[in-house]
Amino acid sequence: MARVKRGNVLQKRHKKILKYAKGFIGSKSRLFTAANQAVMQAFKNAYRDRKKRKRDFRRLWIVRINAICRQNGLSYNQFVNGLKHKNILINRKMLANLAVTNEAAFVQLIENVKASVA
Numbered sequence: 001m002a003r004v005k006r007g008n009v010l011q012k013r014h015k016k017i018l019k020y021a022k023g024f025i026g027s028k029s030r031l032f033t034a035a036n037q038a039v040m041q042a043f044k045n046a047y048r049d050r051k052k053r054k055r056d057f058r059r060l061w062i063v064r065i066n067a068i069c070r071q072n073g074l075s076y077n078q079f080v081n082g083l084k085h086k087n088i089l090i091n092r093k094m095l096a097n098l099a100v101t102n103e104a105a106f107v108q109l110i111e112n113v114k115a116s117v118a
Contacts, residue, residue: 034097068099070108082113 014032020042021028021035041044066076074082083090088109090098099106 027028047059058092061092063068064096065092068103068106069110072107074110074114079110079113082116086116088113 017032017036017039018029020039023029024035024038027034029035062076065079069076069079095106098109
């Protein structure tokens with residue numbers, strides 16, 4: 001069987017992994033095997049958390065909207081239901097932003113929805 005001459009392929013692969021592992025602590029940034037495992041785990045976490053970020057932000061927006069709604073005597077689900085009945089199409093991101101930046105306008109929106117719910 002002929003021997004395989006790999007040239008610098010192995011060295012390039014090791015360098016690439018060690019470059020990805022830059023900033024990791026201890027042997028995870030210096031030794032190829034430890035670095036390779038750490039990088040694979042990091043890529044797995046990054047992939048999972050890109051999906052999770054979307055869920056986390058939606059939860060945050062809902063919490064913010066709910067907080068200001070309850071201060072004004074309305075629950076979150078009543079508020080969202082009222083918006084649907086009034087055909088007001090604003091997504092949760094914009095509602096949460098409005099609640100934080102311009103509270104007076106949001107309270108006016110709540111009063112508008114309250115009139116339709118009652």
